[in-house]
Amino acid sequence: xxxxxxxxxxxxxxxxxxxxxxxxxxxxxxxxxxxxxxxxxxxxxxxxxxxxxxxxxxxxxxxxxxxxxxxxxxxxxxxxxxxxxxxxxxxxxxxxxxxxxxxxxxxxxxxxxxxxxxxxxxxxxxxxxxxxxxxxxxxxxxxxxxxxxxxxxxxxxxxxxxxxxxxxxxxxxxxxxxx
Amino acid sequence: xxxxxxxxxxxxxxxxxxxxxxxxxxxxxxxxxxxxxxxxxxxxxxxxxxxxxxxxxxxxxxxxxxxxxxxxxxxxxxxxxxxxxxxxxxxxxxxxxxxxxxxxxxxxxxxxxxxxxxxxxxxxxxxxxxxxxxxxxxxxxxxxxxxxxxxxxxxxxxxxxxxxxxxxxxxxxxxxxxxxxxxxxxxxxxxxxxxxxxxxxxxxxxxxxxxxxxxxxxxxxxxxxxxxxxxxxxxxxxxxxxxxxxxxxxxxxxxxxxxxxxxxxxxxxxxxxxxxxxxxxxxxxxxxxxxxxxxxxxxxxxxxxxxxxxxxxxxxxxxxxxxxxxxxxxxxxxxxxxxxxxxxxxxxxxxxxxxxxxxxxxxxxxxxxxxxxxxxxxxxxxxxxxxxxxxxxxxxxxxxxxxxxxxxxxxxxxxxxxxxxxxxxxxxxxxxxxxxxxxxxxxxxxxxxxxxxxxxxxxxxxxxxxxxxxxxx
Numbered sequence: 021x022x023x024x025x026x027x028x029x030x031x032x033x034x035x036x037x038x039x040x041x042x043x044x045x046x047x048x049x050x051x052x053x054x055x056x057x058x059x060x061x062x063x064x065x066x067x068x069x070x071x072x073x074x075x076x077x078x079x080x081x082x083x084x085x086x087x088x089x090x091x092x093x094x095x096x097x098x099x100x101x102x103x104x105x106x107x108x109x110x111x112x113x114x115x116x117x118x119x120x121x122x123x124x125x126x127x128x129x130x131x132x133x134x135x136x137x138x139x140x141x142x143x144x145x146x147x148x149x150x151x152x153x154x155x156x157x158x159x160x161x162x163x164x165x166x167x168x169x170x171x172x173x174x175x176x177x178x179x180x181x182x183x184x185x186x187x188x189x190x191x192x193x194x195x196x197x198x199x
Numbered sequence: 200x201x202x203x204x205x206x207x208x209x210x211x212x213x214x215x216x217x218x219x220x221x222x223x224x225x226x227x228x229x230x231x232x233x234x235x236x237x238x239x240x241x242x243x244x245x246x247x248x249x250x251x252x253x254x255x256x257x258x259x260x261x262x263x264x265x266x267x268x269x270x271x272x273x274x275x276x277x278x279x280x281x282x283x284x285x286x287x288x289x290x291x292x293x294x295x296x297x298x299x300x301x302x303x304x305x306x307x308x309x310x311x312x313x314x315x316x317x318x319x320x321x322x323x324x325x326x327x328x329x330x331x332x333x334x335x336x337x338x339x340x341x342x343x344x345x346x347x348x349x350x351x352x353x354x355x356x357x358x359x360x361x362x363x364x365x366x367x368x369x370x371x372x373x374x375x376x377x378x379x380x381x382x383x384x385x386x387x388x389x390x391x392x393x394x395x396x397x398x399x400x401x402x403x404x405x406x407x408x409x410x411x412x413x414x415x416x417x418x419x420x421x422x423x424x425x426x427x428x429x430x431x432x433x434x435x436x437x438x439x440x441x442x443x444x445x446x447x448x449x450x451x452x453x454x455x456x457x458x459x460x461x462x463x464x465x466x467x468x469x470x471x472x473x474x475x476x477x478x479x480x481x482x483x484x485x486x487x488x489x490x491x492x493x494x495x496x497x498x499x500x501x502x503x504x505x506x507x508x509x510x511x512x513x514x515x516x517x518x519x520x521x522x523x524x525x526x527x528x529x530x531x532x533x534x535x536x537x538x539x540x541x542x543x544x545x546x547x548x549x550x551x552x553x554x555x556x557x558x559x560x561x562x563x564x565x566x567x568x569x570x571x572x573x574x575x576x577x578x579x580x581x582x583x584x585x586x587x588x589x590x591x592x593x594x595x596x597x598x599x600x601x602x603x604x605x606x607x608x609x610x611x612x613x614x615x616x617x618x619x620x621x622x623x624x625x626x627x628x629x630x631x632x633x634x635x636x637x638x639x640x641x642x643x644x645x646x647x648x649x650x651x652x653x654x655x656x657x658x659x660x661x662x663x664x665x666x667x668x669x670x671x672x
Contacts, residue, residue, distance in 0.1 A: 052411045054410040055412055058643055060643075063416050068413065071417050071420040114355065117439055120431075124428045128425055132425070139411075142407060
């Protein structure tokens with residue numbers, strides 16, 4: 021079961037930003053916007069919530085810090101204590117550098133992996149709009165066509181923002197564009 | 200209206216480009232046949248790499264007795280080169296992470312190449328401790344893995360173990376940061392000529408990037424988090440490298456100034472290497488509109504700053520040696536400035552503290568040939584800094600009866616030349632096969648109201664979109 025969407029193509033970031041704002045104010049469902057670079061203010065125009073990725077970093081970083089603290093204590097003070105320069109068994113200041121490095125390693129790599137999974141990025145994945153130059157210099161606003169969708173009203177709204185063209189497309193819900 | 204707001208400011212990217220121009224200009228390097236200069240450089244680099252490979256095979260199969268080390272000078276050429284390369288890498292992280300957090304938008308033109316430089320420099324750096332182990336196939340003994348010797352764990356109190364964790368984390372995070380930054384540009388290459396072999400390879404590597412703003416929105420968060428993690432990471436890496444020395448009781452090493460001193464020196468040497476590479480890249484890859492004199496100027500300013508920090512550290516070391524009233528500490532510094540390696544010490548002072556002061560003059564910063572020569576001299580000076588710190592301190596330690604001298608053998612010199620070959624081979628291949636400038640980031644710093652579609656400006660719904668964007672350039 022594929023989804024019917026209305027794709028409008030723009031050439032300027034100001035146009036697509038305003039069109040997105042107008043579409044959202046008119047209550048049209050915004051499936052996604054495709055851009056070659058980060059358009060500032062687009063997250064507000066689309067009404068996107070804050071990302072939860074910082075929580076992933078926090079939890080994984082904390083996991084790294086705690087596990088390395090416990091492991092270094094266990095290896096140096098419990099499992100096989102070795103006297104190095106007369107320092108205490110649990111000479112925790114000397115363990116800080118490794119704790120820090122593992123915190124950064126787990127937090128950083130884990131955040132990127134979580135991002136790839138949430139964004140559906142994986143080797144060999146296909147892009148549903150790659151024929152529209154949206155990775156070069158164009159911007160695409162994709163509106164969903166739910167029940168009661170009035171195409172001519174939506175088109176006349178979008179025409180104010182100088183679209184290059186507007187077309188209807190069927191998009192497979194499994195594809196990224198629906199995320 | 201937008202133009203009125205940015206009057207008097209030089210645009211970051213010259214030549215009034217639009218997004219499509221950026222795509223075309225940056226990717227043209229992938230299409231055009233490489234110049235004779237590129238081939239010449241590659242041939243030279245690969246010869247050096249081949250020579251270095253022979254030296255490495257020889258010293259590993261024979262043993263590191265092929266080096267010029269002796270009982271007194273137990274660290275010399277190898278560790279100098281390790282610190283030299285790891286320091287060079289740090290400027291890449293400075294540009295990609297620290298300048299990102301400081302919202303320095305000029306970084307977009309140079310960050311891709313600087314991050315690549317970081318990766319290649321860390322690869323070169325990693326080779327040296329690996330060879331120094333003598334039995335590099337036992338490198339995994341540095342890992343705390345369960346083993347049948349007890350388990351005998353690594354000594355977590357040792358800076359050498361910290362180093363292992365720091366360098367491997369640094370390399371991993373730098374590689375991930377670089378790749379994440381590369382994904383949108385890989386998709387741009389993919390979509391440019393559908394159906395070609397290159398499009399398929401880049402399509403696979405681009406992980407199905409669509410340009411979806413929902414993804415961009417998360418991508419910005421990931422980028423910010425990686426920058427925020429990378430900033431303390433880069434400080435920690437060279438801090439830990441400095442503790443390799445500072446935790447030893449050798450006069451001249453055993454000082455608390457070492458961590459900031461090493462970090463400043465690392466960024467200083469790295470900025471010099473970035474300048475060297477960027478000046479070559481902009482000329483040979485025809486990127487004059489993207490790496491403008493303004494970018495060179497900004498990097499020269501960073502060189503003045505870090506040169507000042509390094510100079511301050513040199514002075515502070517001498518003062519603290521005098522003030523400590525420790526005869527050993529005082530002698531170590533007397534020996535640096537007037538001992539058998541005094542010639543190296545004064546090369547270091549001249550190249551790192553005196554010559555960079557020329558960058559105070561605008562005329563010098565704008566003369567790219569002079570900038571290039573100075574950047575090379577700083578590279579030399581920073582190599583000597585590490586050599587002096589290591590060898591001049593060890594050769595005249597506490598007991599005069601143990602004093603010794605050191606000279607590198609041909610094998611050690613060839614190994615260093617080999618890493619130079621590795622570094623430049625990788626960099627030249629990078630320039631040829633990967634977008635050398637972050638296309639998506641540069642598009643974001645173009646002036647939003649440029650020519651071509653000027654008629655649109657008078658229409659409703661456009662002008663107030665431009666206004667908040669205009670001061671960005």
